Amino acid sequence: MGVPRIVPISDLRADAASLVKETRxxxxxxxxxxxxxxxxxxxxxxxxxxxxxxxxxxxxxDSGQEDIASGMRGYTLEEVNERLKAVIARHE
Structure with a gap:
């Protein structure tokens, strides 16, 4: 990540558009x-x-690990793939 950019709130007030552009x-x-x-x-x-x-x-x-530890049934590979596809589709 490198050296973080740190600015006082007064700079944000004075030039918010420039800082937003920079982050983008x-x-x-x-x-x-x-x-x-x-x-x-x-x-x-x-x-x-x-x-x-x-x-x-x-x-x-983490939830899956807890479920497995408590004896709960896991998910099939197909079920996992469907859930992952849903997450990916949400952000396309």
Missing amino acids: ETRRPVFITQRGRATAVLLSIEEYEKDIDRVEMLEAL
Whole structure:
């Protein structure tokens, strides 16, 4: 990821459009500070959606592990593929 871009909230107020354009073009987050402390992160919508997809996938994997540990029946490969196709189709 490299060195993060960090800007004070006053820069966001002064030139929000430029910062939004930067996140969209670079696909890298911009960290916003207030009184010297990180308070927010500005992401492009594409990167935000990717992050949400990653979290959903990790939660599904964790849930599956818990189900298996408790003796619950797992999913067939076909069932898993159908669920993955649905997630992918949602973001095309």
